[in-house]
Amino acid sequence: xxxxxxxxxxxxxxxxxxxxxxxxxxxxxxxxxxxxxxxxxxxxxxxxxxxxxxxxxxxxxxxxxxxxxxxxxxxxxxxxxxxxxxxxxxxxxxxxxxxxxxxxxxxxxxxxxxxxxxxxxxxxxxxxxxxxxxxxxxxxxxxxxxxxxxxxxxxxxxxxxxxxxxxxxxxxxxxxxxxxxxxxxxxxxxxxxxxxxxxxxxxxxxxxxxxxxxxxxxxxxxxxxxxxxxxxxxxxxxxxxxxxxxxxxxxxxxxxxxxxxxxxxxxxxxxxxxxxxxxxxxxxxxxxxxxxxxxxxxxxxxxxxxxxxxxxxxxxxxxxxxxxxxxxxxxxx
Numbered sequence: 225x226x227x228x229x230x231x232x233x234x235x236x237x238x239x240x241x242x243x244x245x246x247x248x249x250x251x252x253x254x255x256x257x258x259x260x261x262x263x264x265x266x267x268x269x270x271x272x273x274x275x276x277x278x279x280x281x282x283x284x285x286x287x288x289x290x291x292x293x294x295x296x297x298x299x300x301x302x303x304x305x306x307x308x309x310x311x312x313x314x315x316x317x318x319x320x321x322x323x324x325x326x327x328x329x330x331x332x333x334x335x336x337x338x339x340x341x342x343x344x345x346x347x348x349x350x351x352x353x354x355x356x357x358x359x360x361x362x363x364x365x366x367x368x369x370x371x372x373x374x375x376x377x378x379x380x381x382x383x384x385x386x387x388x389x390x391x392x393x394x395x396x397x398x399x400x401x402x403x404x405x406x407x408x409x410x411x412x413x414x415x416x417x418x419x420x421x422x423x424x425x426x427x428x429x430x431x432x433x434x435x436x437x438x439x440x441x442x443x444x445x446x447x448x449x450x451x452x453x454x455x456x457x458x459x460x461x462x463x464x465x466x467x468x469x470x471x472x473x474x475x476x477x478x479x480x481x482x483x484x485x486x487x488x489x490x491x492x493x494x495x496x497x498x499x500x501x502x503x504x505x506x507x508x509x510x511x512x513x514x515x516x517x518x519x520x521x522x523x524x525x526x527x528x529x530x531x532x533x534x535x536x537x538x539x540x541x542x543x544x545x546x547x548x549x550x551x552x553x554x555x556x557x
Contacts, residue, residue, distance in 0.1 A: 230270050231263060232415075233408040234377035237399050239272050239294075239487035242283065250275060250346075251397040253378045255354075255370055257385040258401030258501055261437030263412075268350045268379040272315055272396070273297045275342035286490050303344055316343035323469045328361040332369070333443075337373045346377045354380035355387035364387050380460040403434020412436040433482070433501060450476065454510045463549040473541055477532050481550075484525045487513035491521065523538040524551045533544070 233239060237256075244250050254271075256264040274280065278301040283294050297304050306312040316336050318329050333349050341347050351357075357365060369392060370376065385393060404412070410429040413436050414420065420428075431448070432438045450465065454476075457464050467473040482501045489499050490510045497506045513521065531539075531547065 228388055231267050232270050232400055232401060232412045233261060233290055233404045234267065236454055237267060241397055242266075242274075242296055244296035245295040245499050246279065246282075250377065251379070251394045252372045253380070254486070255380045255385055255388075255393060255396035255398045257375055257382055259403055259435055260383040261432065261435030261440075262401050262403055263437065263526060264381045264383075265350070265352050267308065268316075268352075268381050269310070270297070271379065272348040272350060272377065275305045275346055275348065276307070276312065277301060288422055289365055308474070312344065313342040314347050316347075316349045318349060318351040320353045321347065323356060323471050325351070325353070325357040327358070327364050328365040330357070330361045333365070334368055337368065337376050337378075337542060342374050346375050348377045350379045350381060352381045354382045355384040357388075360427055362392065366391055366395075404436060405434070406430060407513070409434060409436040413440060416440045427503060430503060431501060448502075451479055451483055453504060455505055455512050458483070458487075458552060459512045460486060461550060461552045463545060464513050467541055467545070470541065472540070475543060477528055477548075479507050481525060481528060482507065484521055484528075487516070488518060488521050488525070489519050491516075533552065 254268075256268055258264050274295065274297040279298045280295040281298050283296045283530055286458050297307075303312060303385065305426065307315065310317060318325065318333060319331070333351075337347050337349065339347070366389060369378070380388070380392075380396060382388060385398070406429050409432050412424055413428050413432070416436075429436075446506040453465060465476060467476060483505075486500045486505070486509045490498050490506070491513050494510060498505065500506055500509070502509065528548065528551070531544065
């Protein structure tokens, strides 16, 4: 793949990244920011591939400015092939372990960057879910950003950049990724899953809400089951789901807001099924909202939204669970 052909949508980010390659003005540190599942990590890997390509090619596209030069990966050289399997010796992918990136991972990054590129143009580090760095890791990583090693490229990927230290964000060139259109989601999901029937494809495209990674990563079925159980909890005025970690808690709350949103849509117009996000639960969602006032739905939505803004402060999961349970209590349909 490549940035131009391997990434669907995201025309502005591609314009920025391919243009920086064409003008040889690649920054040392980037922050790819946007919601989860929209392709930030894939774009980071493809950008790293293009940076280290041994035979970059000039590319053009209707979405690119014809007055500028754009370079992309050739997808043929030995470097590009190694990036396909993430086995390039000058590439390191850092991921959260148990929802946390610890100082040990940052120490490994520092050691990796301390050596000159083995065969590529730059040593590249992609840190996925960078907001998961704990305080010690963040402080250690800041030292790396203050004096980045020569011939290095660091890409932070984050769905919550506001959780990063201000001093880290200020040292990064920020590239923002927006949710994809339904048509683009349909294209991405069809290309990655293959053999999916048209109705299921349309359902997943709408449900992903601009984040096709939710369907591609196999989360779609799990989330659909969770949404179904969630509607039952709302009808009973309880919370039966138990989160295993903070990431799952945040995912649950995001999904909960979509269900509440659908309830409000049907409360205002019971015939507006085509506007639902969780379309396959239309009857259940309508029944759940039948015995609840619109004002209560709006209040609960506002309360949960405000609660999520405090997740960066590591709220205790039991406290969050009890608080949401108290919001639902007495509002059963």
